[in-house]
Amino acid sequence: MQGKGxxxxxxxxxxxxxxxxxxxxxxxAFHLLQGDKQGARHLADTIRRAIDxxxxxxxxxxxxxxxxxxxxxxxxxxxxxxxxVESPADVWVVDQAVVxxxxxxxxxxxxxxxxxxGPDEIGMEQLEQRLAQGLIKEIILATNSTVEGEATAHFIxxxxxxxxIQASRIAHGVPMGGELEFTDSGTLSHAFDGRRxxx
Amino acid sequence: MQGKGxxxxxxxxxxxxxxxxxxxxxxxAFHLLQGDKQGARHLADTIRRAIDxxxxxxxxxxxxxxxxxxxxxxxxxxxxxxxxVESPADVWVVDQAVVxxxxxxxxxxxxxxxxxxGPDEIGMEQLEQRLAQGLIKEIILATNSTVEGEATAHFIxxxxxxxxIQASRIAHGVPMGGELEFTDSGTLSHAFDGRRxxx
Numbered sequence: 001m002q003g004k005g006x007x008x009x010x011x012x013x014x015x016x017x018x019x020x021x022x023x024x025x026x027x028x029a030f031h032l033l034q035g036d037k038q039g040a041r042h043l044a045d046t047i048r049r050a051i052d053x054x055x056x057x058x059x060x061x062x063x064x065x066x067x068x069x070x071x072x073x074x075x076x077x078x079x080x081x082x083x084x085v086e087s088p089a090d091v092w093v094v095d096q097a098v099v100x101x102x103x104x105x106x107x108x109x110x111x112x113x114x115x116x117x118g119p120d121e122i123g124m125e126q127l128e129q130r131l132a133q134g135l136i137k138e139i140i141l142a143t144n145s146t147v148e149g150e151a152t153a154h155f156i157x158x159x160x161x162x163x164x165i166q167a168s169r170i171a172h173g174v175p176m177g178g179e180l181e182f183t184d185s186g187t188l189s190h191a192f193d194g195r196r197x198x199x
Numbered sequence: 200m201q202g203k204g205x206x207x208x209x210x211x212x213x214x215x216x217x218x219x220x221x222x223x224x225x226x227x228a229f230h231l232l233q234g235d236k237q238g239a240r241h242l243a244d245t246i247r248r249a250i251d252x253x254x255x256x257x258x259x260x261x262x263x264x265x266x267x268x269x270x271x272x273x274x275x276x277x278x279x280x281x282x283x284v285e286s287p288a289d290v291w292v293v294d295q296a297v298v299x300x301x302x303x304x305x306x307x308x309x310x311x312x313x314x315x316x317g318p319d320e321i322g323m324e325q326l327e328q329r330l331a332q333g334l335i336k337e338i339i340l341a342t343n344s345t346v347e348g349e350a351t352a353h354f355i356x357x358x359x360x361x362x363x364i365q366a367s368r369i370a371h372g373v374p375m376g377g378e379l380e381f382t383d384s385g386t387l388s389h390a391f392d393g394r395r396x397x398x
Contacts, residue, residue: 006264007291010249016238018230024218030288031217032246033253033262039215040250047243050209050228051236063232065205089229092206 007033059130061106061123063088071095071104078102080137084127084156086110086144094142102140105130110148111155122152124159131163138166145172206232258329260305260322262287270294270303277301279336281329283355285309285343293341301339304329309347310354321351323358330362337365344371 007029014025032040056062057069064070071077071091081102085091091104107122119125130136139160143149157167173191174183183191206228213224231239255261256268263269270276270290280301284290290303306321318324329335338359342348356366372390373382382390 005269006245006249006253007262010245013238013242013245016235016242017227019223019226026288026291027218028216029249030262030286030291033249034287036215037250039212040246043212043215044243044246044250046205046209046212047231047239047246050205050232051239051243054205054232063206063229070204087229088233089225092225092229 056106060091060104061108061126062091062104076101079135081140082130082136082138083140083142084153085142086149086152090142100140102138107143107152110143110146111152112148119155124156127156128159131160131165134163136165138168140168140170142170255305259290259303260307260325261290261303275300278334280339281335281337282339282341283326283352284341285348285351289341299339301337306342306351309342309345309351311347318354323355326355327358330359330364333362335364337367339367339369341369 010029010032011022011025014020014028015022017025020028032043050065053065054063055065057064057072058067059072060069062069062071066073078101081100082105083094083100083102084105084107085094086107086109088106088108091106094100094104105123105127107127109117109122111117111119111122131139139156141153141156143152153169157169160167171194172187173194174180174187180188209228209231210221210224213219213227214221216224219227231242249264252264253262254264256263256271257266258271259268261268261270265272277300280299281304282293282299282301283304283306284293285306285308287305287307290305293299293303304322304326306326308316308321310316310318310321330338338355340352340355342351352368356368359366370393371386372393373379373386379387
């Protein structure tokens with residue numbers, strides 16, 4: 001009976017958001033229509049504008065509506081360190097959490113030969129051009145710690161070596177606040193391998 | 200550093216949705232921009248259209264883009280039973296869960312004299328006109344089981360009495376699958392008061 005009208009359509013479309021099931025979508029729809037019409041109008045406009053205007057930064061390939069993203073355009077950032085990540089979401093997360101003042105490069109993926117994703121698909125040519133410029137002293141490989149992420153990090157480290165650039169990998173270990181008892185063995189063995197002297 | 204651009208705006212606007220914090224808003228924004236552009240465009244359009252076009256049903260006051268909502272316009276529904284609820288969301292929930300084939304009336308609130316919400320604010324005049332037409336035989340009061348919801352139900356039951364219409368209140372008791380141990384005392388005493396013979 002219900003679900004055919006515009007309200008049903010709205011609920012269905014809200015379900016396409018990650019982590020939103022039909023119950024939350026219902027709540028959202030009623031909130032948009034009854035509570036906060038101005039906010040809803042704003043949201044619709046921003047989604048539209050974001051889709052139309054946001055593209056990739058020419059230098060680091062993250063999401064931005066400018067030619068150069070805010071980070072690349074920022075004059076106070078240190079151009080001698082480059083952090084390589086898999087996705088624009090990673091740039092966002094790292095830049096909010098870490099006191100990292102260098103620049104980024106977004107691969108938009110990871111090497112995965114079985115899926116036909118090789119160096120060309122993750123923008124290695126552009127990255128290599130950047131390494132060749134001689135500005136970069138250290139490259140921090142912050143790809144995910146999956147098999148493919150590790151392989152990608154190793155591949156890029158090899159390329160960096162050609163240009164005499166120091167490559168480092170972010171540390172893997174027990175997360176802050178984590179208990180050993182509930183840590184998986186892979187993470188634990190990384191934590192032991194990567195142990196640091198205290199005194 | 201981040202959060203100034205269009206992406207930051209999108210994340211901020213998504214936070215206005217109920218149940219969405221900054222982390223989920225981030226995930227949603229990246230999903231909309233990278234994963235599902237077509238779906239995102241659709242979502243923006245539907246939100247806009249919904250705000251512009253959806254109003255209240257002339258008969259039951261629920262949300263609809265038509266003059267009469269689908270339920271009121273449906274010829275197979277039974278016009279002799281009327282279910283009174285507080286909000287359009289309640290209509291949606293009841294109509295999905297219950298095998299109720301009557302019609303609805305939405306109060307858009309509940310009596311709350313302290314907040315200045317009296318009979319006029321919950322559309323009692325229109326409801327009384329409908330009761331006066333003589334078509335309705337039973338009125339089911341499905342307002343929330345809060346103090347104000349109960350008071351509203353009692354008030355409407357009194358009005359229904361004037362027109363010789365039977366008023367009933369939805370049952371309160373232990374929810375299905377609920378355990379006595381974890382049921383609050385108010386609900387339990389309702390459950391005992393409302394007990395039904397089994398054989």
